[in-house]
Amino acid sequence: MVKLWLENCVLVYPGVCQQVKRKKEAGENRIRPGRKRVKVRYPKVKEKEAGSKGQSILTQVLDKGRFLRLGESLSLNPGRAMELRCKGTNIGWAYPFYLDTFNDNRLSIKQHERYSQLILTSPSAADTGEYSCWVVLCDGEECTKDGESTSATYIYFTDKDELFVPSAIHFEIIYLRPDKPATVPCRVTNPKINVSLHREVPAEEIAVDGIQVSYNPMKGFIIQNPSPEHKGAYYCKANSTTKTTPQISTKYQLLYVEVPSGPPLVTIEASSNIASGGDIFNVTCTVLGEPEMNVSFSWSYPGQGQRPVSIHDSWRLINRGVGHTTRISQSVMIVDDVETIDYGKYICTTKNKHGQTLVATTVKSHE
Known part of the structure; x- marks a missing residue:
């Protein structure tokens, strides 16, 4: 006996049926298995936008x-x-500081719709240094630097006659x-130049071992653990x-610093703490600090706003101990008659950074 499968077919006459095409459900694959290879398409991954971390936004034209x-x-x-x-609609720039110091008109910066443009005409060896840019983020009038977007490049202007980056200072003090x-x-104008460090007295070349003393053409010679033995006059x-x-190169005077970083270390002293009418006395405020640390003074005193006084501020470098250099800053108030x-x-109020x-x-009064 012949079995007839009636599922999905219509009986035409005894023993014969015709298959009925089934309507496919929405989303069902219409390609028959085994007939055609299906190419799988993966969604495209959006690339990082310019300025995101890990991608430079700085280019040279x-x-x-x-x-x-x-x-x-x-x-x-x-x-x-x-x-x-x-690249960006609001960009900040940094470049060798002297271009700002001397208001150099060779440098121009212009913000366009989609990028900022920096042009330096007639560059020279002195323009060697780091050039960087970053996206500026603003919320109303408050703007901040987007640190993750910063791109920086150190640019050498290789001048065969100027091996060292020129400096306006012919004798520079370095604090240890x-x-x-x-x-x-x-610093040099070409990273391939061979450079050595020399001490004047005693005359000797300093050994560069890459650990205690190393050299970076973008920075110079780096002394990792300075000590009083390193003080003296040097040149490259x-x-x-x-x-x-x-x-x-320029000459460098290396001075060893004794006073640690911190708020001002201050003393105050009057020439006399007891005075009579008609006398003259002075009050001296003294700060010992780091050699390059600027200190500001301000005073509050009994006759302020009513009595004329004379105030003189000054500073100088002094040697304390063996090979230690300290800056002494003073403010002296003189009260006359x-x-x-x-x-x-x-x-006396003193301030530093x-x-x-x-x-x-x-x-007090003598009487």
Whole structure:
């Protein structure tokens, strides 16, 4: 007996049925298995936007509209205009500080709709340094630097006649501290130049072992653990690849610092804490601090606003102990022709970038 399968078919006559095409459900694959290979399509992953972490937004404009995405460093010939671009609608820039110090008109920066443009005309060896840009984020009038977007490139302008980056300072003081590395900043205009560090007295070349003393062409010679033995006069020597005579850098005086970083260390002293009418006395406020640390003074005294006084501020470098250099800053207030109103407390307030310190002394009547 012949079995008839009636599922999905219509009986035409005994023993024969015709298959009925089933309507496919929505989303069902219409390709029959085994007949055609199906190509799987994966969704496209959106690339990181310019300015996101890990991708440089800084480029150099080349000839014929070509662009070069910049890395850690770049070497260029001096004299030919340099154009850099940074992608973004609000961009901040940094470049060798002296271009701002001297208000150099060779440098121009212009913000366009989608990028910012920096152009430096007639660059020279002195323009060697780091150039960087970043996205500026603003919320109303408050704007901040987007640190994750910062792109930086150190650019060498290779001048065969200027092996060291020129400096307006012919004798520079370098302060040595026991708690952090010190740098002798004899930077070069070509990273391939051979450079050595020399002490004047006793005359010797300093060994560079890459550990205690190392060299970075973008920074100079780095002394990892400064000590009093490193103080003295130094210079750097560069050997040219085209000339037999080596070139000598700026001179550097290395001074060892005794006073640690922190708010001002202050003392106050009156020439006399007892005065009579008609006398003259002075009050001196003294700060011992780091050699390059600026200190500001302000006073509060009994006759303030009613009695004329004379105030003189000054500072100088002094040697304390063996090989230690300290900056002494002073403010001296002179009170002439003492009157009753001048008796009382004299308060000196000192400030530096680490904080402030107040000290006081009292001047009384002799009677």
